[in-house]
Amino acid sequence: MAADIAPVNLPQTRPDSDSAEAIVVFKDVSITFDIKPVLQNISFIVQRGETRIILGPAGGGKSVLMKLANGLIRPDTGTIRIFGEDITKMQETDLFKLRERIGMVFQESALFDSLSVEDNVAYRLHEEHVPEEEAHNRVIEALRFVELEQTIAKFPSELSGGMRRRVSIARAIIAKPDLILYDSPTGGLDPITSTTIVELVIKQRDVTHTTSLVITHRLQDAFLMARNRFNEQTGKIEPIPNGGIDDSTKFLVLNEGRVVFDGTTHELVHTSDPWLKEYLS
Amino acid sequence: MPFVSPESFAKQTIASVQDYSILCWRAVANLFSRPRYWADIYTQMDSIGVGSMPIVVLTGFFTGCVLALQSATSLEAFGSVSLTGNLVALSMVKELGPVLTGLMVSGRNASGMASEIGSMKVTEQIDAMRALGTDPVRKLVTPRLYATVFMLFFLTIVSDAVGIAGGALVSVTLMGLNASSYFHNSYRALQYGDVVQGLTKPLFSGFIIATVGCYFGMTTKGGTQGVGKATTQAVVYSSVFIIIVDFIVSRAMIGIFGR
Numbered sequence: 001m002a003a004d005i006a007p008v009n010l011p012q013t014r015p016d017s018d019s020a021e022a023i024v025v026f027k028d029v030s031i032t033f034d035i036k037p038v039l040q041n042i043s044f045i046v047q048r049g050e051t052r053i054i055l056g057p058a059g060g061g062k063s064v065l066m067k068l069a070n071g072l073i074r075p076d077t078g079t080i081r082i083f084g085e086d087i088t089k090m091q092e093t094d095l096f097k098l099r100e101r102i103g104m105v106f107q108e109s110a111l112f113d114s115l116s117v118e119d120n121v122a123y124r125l126h127e128e129h130v131p132e133e134e135a136h137n138r139v140i141e142a143l144r145f146v147e148l149e150q151t152i153a154k155f156p157s158e159l160s161g162g163m164r165r166r167v168s169i170a171r172a173i174i175a176k177p178d179l180i181l182y183d184s185p186t187g188g189l190d191p192i193t194s195t196t197i198v199e200l201v202i203k204q205r206d207v208t209h210t211t212s213l214v215i216t217h218r219l220q221d222a223f224l225m226a227r228n229r230f231n232e233q234t235g236k237i238e239p240i241p242n243g244g245i246d247d248s249t250k251f252l253v254l255n256e257g258r259v260v261f262d263g264t265t266h267e268l269v270h271t272s273d274p275w276l277k278e279y280l281s
Numbered sequence: 282m283p284f285v286s287p288e289s290f291a292k293q294t295i296a297s298v299q300d301y302s303i304l305c306w307r308a309v310a311n312l313f314s315r316p317r318y319w320a321d322i323y324t325q326m327d328s329i330g331v332g333s334m335p336i337v338v339l340t341g342f343f344t345g346c347v348l349a350l351q352s353a354t355s356l357e358a359f360g361s362v363s364l365t366g367n368l369v370a371l372s373m374v375k376e377l378g379p380v381l382t383g384l385m386v387s388g389r390n391a392s393g394m395a396s397e398i399g400s401m402k403v404t405e406q407i408d409a410m411r412a413l414g415t416d417p418v419r420k421l422v423t424p425r426l427y428a429t430v431f432m433l434f435f436l437t438i439v440s441d442a443v444g445i446a447g448g449a450l451v452s453v454t455l456m457g458l459n460a461s462s463y464f465h466n467s468y469r470a471l472q473y474g475d476v477v478q479g480l481t482k483p484l485f486s487g488f489i490i491a492t493v494g495c496y497f498g499m500t501t502k503g504g505t506q507g508v509g510k511a512t513t514q515a516v517v518y519s520s521v522f523i524i525i526v527d528f529i530v531s532r533a534m535i536g537i538f539g540r
Binding site for chain 2: 067070072092093096097099100102104106107108110111112113123124127171
C-alpha cells in the first residue's frame, strides 16, 4: 500500500514547492533589548511550502525571531518581508490585515482563558462575522484535525498542557493560513505528548503544504519531522521509506543571536562545524 | 534595589507619559472607526456600572448620614440646624458624591482592569490577540473607557441621591428635623452651576480610572508579581489623579459659575 502513497518529498505532491516565491525573508535583522543584543544580522529565506525548523539552545533568540516574523515586535535594523511585503515599515493597522494570513501557535498556548474552547478556536471567524453555523462547523473540523472534538464546550483551565497546545494549533489553522508559526509547540511537555504535537505539525505540513516555521529545542522532534510523513490512507504518521527525508523540511540553527546553520537536513547531519557537531551529539 | 540615574528616570517618565497619551488617544479615537465592539461595551457597562452599585450606594448613603451628623453639631452652635439639608446637598452634589464614587470605582475597577489585562499580557494573550488580527486597544481598552465614563456619570447621580437620603434619615430620626423642610432646603440650596460641577467631575474621573487601569495592565511585565505591582499602581495613580483633577475642575467651575 505504501507504493500507492506519493512520498511527501516528491515534487508532484507540492505544486508550489519549486516556485521561487519567498514567503519569509529576513535580511540583516538585529534587535537589542536594553543593552543585550538578542539577534544579530539574521538573514534567511523561507520558500512557499517549506517547513523551516528553528533549532538552538534556550535564550538564543528563537521566540524573538518568531515574534519579529509576525510583526509583534520590530527589529532595530534590517528588513523582514512576509508574502513580499516589508513588515518593518508597516503600520499596525496594516499588520492586522496581513496577520489574517498567518496562524501562530504560542509557547504557552496563549488561549483566552475567559472563552470556551469553541470561542477560542472560532475567535478569528467571529471577528470576520462568519455566520454562527458555519463557524461552528469549521470549529468542529479544526478540532477533529487535532482530535479534540470532545473538548468543544470546555474552558482552557479544564484542559491539560498538551490539549491546550492542540487547541492552540486548531485556532491557528482554522482560517487556513498561508503561513504558520509554531513557537516551541512541544516546550514543557512530556515526550509522549510532544510526539503527538509533532505528529500534528507533520499532518498539517503534509495535508495542506502550508509554509511554516517551527521552533524546537528538542532534536528528536526536529528529526521526527524531517524523517516522517503523514499517510492520508491510514491516517497515521510513518517513516519515509528507505531512510528518506522530507525535502520541504529545512533547518535554521541559532546560537547566541546568530545564525550558525541554514540548510537541509542532509547538510545538517553532515556538518563539519565543531559547535554544531557537539550540539547535535 | 539599585539607584536609577536622574537622566534615565527622566527618560522613563517622559516615555511613560508618551505611551499613556498615545493609549488615551487611540482608545478615544477607536470609537469613530470600525470595527466597534458594542457587545464588549455593554458587558463592561454591566460589570463596571451595575457591579459597582452596592459599594457606591453604601458609600454614598453613609457619607450622607455622617455628614448630617457632623454638620448638625457645628450648625447647632449657630442655631441653624435646619440648614443641615443645604449643607448635605451641596457637599454631596458638588464634592463628596463625585469624588467618593470615583475613588470607590477606582478601587474596584482600575485594579480589576489592571489585573485582568495584566494577566492577559503576561500569559501572551495580548500578543495572541494581535496575532489573530485584533487590535487589543480597540477590543479591551476602548470598551472599558466608554463604559466607565458613561456609567460613572450615573453612579454619581445615584450616590448623590442616596447621600441626601442618608442625611435625611439621620436628620429626621436622630435630630428631629422635619423631612419636608430638609428636602425643601436641599433642593433650594442647589443651583445650576453646582449640578454641572458635580456631573462634570465623573466624566474626568471615569476617563482617569479606565485609562490608568488599562495603561498599567497593558504595560505589565514580570509574571504574577508584575500583575500585583500593576494593580497596586493603577489604584494609587488613579486615586491621586482623581483628587488632583477634582481640584482643577472645581477651580475651573468656580471660575465659570462663580460658586
